[in-house]
Amino acid sequence: xxxxxxxxxxxxxxxxxxxxxxxxxxxxxxxxxxxxxxxxxxxxxxxxxxxxxxxxxxxxxxxxxxxxxxxxxxxxxxxxxxxxxxxxxxxxxxxxxxxxxxxxxxxxxxxxxxxxxxxxxxxxxxxxxxxxxxxxxxxxxxxxxxxxxxxxxxxxxxxxxxxxxxxxxxxxxxxxxxxxxxxxxxxxxxxxxxxxxxxxxxxxxxxxxxxxxxxxxxxxxxxxxxxxxxxxxxxxxxxxxxxxxxxxxxxxxxxxxxxxxxxxxxxxxxxxxxxxxxxxxxxxxxxxxxxxxxxxxxxxxxxxxxxxxxxxxxxxxxxxxxxxxxxxxxxxxxxxxxxxxxxxxxxxxxxxxxxxxxxxxxxxxxxxxxxxxxxxxxxxxxxxxx
Numbered sequence: 001x002x003x004x005x006x007x008x009x010x011x012x013x014x015x016x017x018x019x020x021x022x023x024x025x026x027x028x029x030x031x032x033x034x035x036x037x038x039x040x041x042x043x044x045x046x047x048x049x050x051x052x053x054x055x056x057x058x059x060x061x062x063x064x065x066x067x068x069x070x071x072x073x074x075x076x077x078x079x080x081x082x083x084x085x086x087x088x089x090x091x092x093x094x095x096x097x098x099x100x101x102x103x104x105x106x107x108x109x110x111x112x113x114x115x116x117x118x119x120x121x122x123x124x125x126x127x128x129x130x131x132x133x134x135x136x137x138x139x140x141x142x143x144x145x146x147x148x149x150x151x152x153x154x155x156x157x158x159x160x161x162x163x164x165x166x167x168x169x170x171x172x173x174x175x176x177x178x179x180x181x182x183x184x185x186x187x188x189x190x191x192x193x194x195x196x197x198x199x200x201x202x203x204x205x206x207x208x209x210x211x212x213x214x215x216x217x218x219x220x221x222x223x224x225x226x227x228x229x230x231x232x233x234x235x236x237x238x239x240x241x242x243x244x245x246x247x248x249x250x251x252x253x254x255x256x257x258x259x260x261x262x263x264x265x266x267x268x269x270x271x272x273x274x275x276x277x278x279x280x281x282x283x284x285x286x287x288x289x290x291x292x293x294x295x296x297x298x299x300x301x302x303x304x305x306x307x308x309x310x311x312x313x314x315x316x317x318x319x320x321x322x323x324x325x326x327x328x329x330x331x332x333x334x335x336x337x338x339x340x341x342x343x344x345x346x347x348x349x350x351x352x353x354x355x356x357x358x359x360x361x362x363x364x365x366x367x368x369x370x371x372x373x374x375x376x377x378x379x380x381x382x383x384x385x386x
Contacts, residue, residue: 081176081377086370089361091291095298098353101166101173102346108169108181109353113345116162124154125337132328144327151340157199158344163352164188164195164259170356171264175377194262197269202255205273206248213244253292254280260359279362288358295354299347307339 079086083104084097102109128147135143165188172179179187217237224233255276262272280288314335318325326332363369 079374081381082172082174083170084174084357084360086174086364086373086377088365088370089357091294094291094354094357094361095295097170097174097357098295098350101170101353102349105169105173105178108179108184109166109349110345111181112165112169112184113162113349114341116165117158117341117344117348120154120158120161121337121341124151125334128333128337129330132330132333140326140328147328147333155340155344156203159348159351160199160202160259161192161195162348163256163355164191164198164263166349166352167260167263167356167359170353171360174357174360175373175380177380188263191263191266194267194269194272195259198258198262198272201269201273202252202258205255206252209244209248209251213240216240216244249293250285250289253289254285256292256355257288257359257362260356264359276359279359279366284362284365288362291354291358292351295351299351303343303347306343310335310339 083100084093089097127150131147131150132143135146165184168184168187169179217240220233220236220240224230224236227233255273257276257279258269258272260272261267261275262269265272265275267275314332315325318329318331323329323331360369364373
């Protein structure tokens with residue numbers, strides 16, 4: 001299976017808005033772009049149209065039919081060979097495409113989620129149990145908060161690792177291909193060090209933001225105590241915390257696209273972060289934040305609907321048997337991790353699919369990637385027909 005043409009665009013062409021992108025497809029007589037390739041002798045964006053292709057060097061020079069001469073069903077297949085149409089995507093396209101990828105390829109999405117989560121949740125459970133023993137002298141609330149932090153760290157690791165793996169599956173699904181579990185692992189395993197580096201870089205950046213927020217809160221508290229204006233100090237701290245949370249969510253949603261260029265464009269961690277930041281600048285930043293936040297709400301509701309009844313039944317059973325129902329008891333922690341394994345195997349691939357499609361959407365909007373993908377779908381269809 002050939003690799004989709006997701007490499008960085010050529011730097012010589014810029015859209016009217018100033019964004020870099022691929023060169024425009026040459027126009028056939030009458031002002032319509034030929035569906036099978038450019039006019040003879042012209043280069044094709046993304047590296048297609050090499051020697052031996054239908055309309056590259058050495059072609060017969062016969063003019064292909066124009067768009068309006070093609071049957072409607074062929075036009076439909078050309079512009080949506082896979083889970084989403086090859087044009088800038090709407091919210092429905094993004095959510096529908098992520099769900100279609102899960103439904104059409106559960107092996108490489110849900111199966112991959114089960115494997116990755118199982119690998120990461122085992123050390124998470126062991127560290128959580130060790131932390132509970134080490135914090136046996138503190139209150140249950142503080143111990144639960146500490147163990148919850150461990151869980152959040154491992155959930156973040158699994159989410160970014162899965163995003164990097166599933167972005168390849170989504171890239172193939174967009175072109176109507178089905179990436180297998182073994183093929184996905186073979187393609188992505190060489191990018192794992194870069195994905196881990198991306199996780200560490202994002203962690204460092206958010207640690208710096210958190211330290212800055214804590215220092216700001218401390219400064220406001222000291223200033224309020226010295227001036228004796230306690231009410232203003234509390235108000236300032238609340239505003240600072242809310243502002244800090246908004247900045248972190250806004251930056252986190254924009255940087256969540258970083259695993260996609262790390263895998264598909266095969267760039268390093270820092271370049272992946274800067275690429276994600278460039279693709280999400282301007283008015284599109286808030287759209288990406290909104291869609292990412294909405295996807296998080298949807299998955300949270302799903303997780304709650306699944307986990308809440310199981311947890312309630314578990315607590316009722318423990319109380320009936322006279323066993324401890326503390327949130328840091330071994331039984332509750334093991335059950336919680338098993339529920340995360342089952343629920344996360346569905347929710348994390350869905351959010352990873354949304355992230356991957358947001359990345360492709362931004363490249364189609366800013367760099368004309370849809371033109372390159374249409375050409376790639378045509379070339380793949382032609383190769384299968386031969």
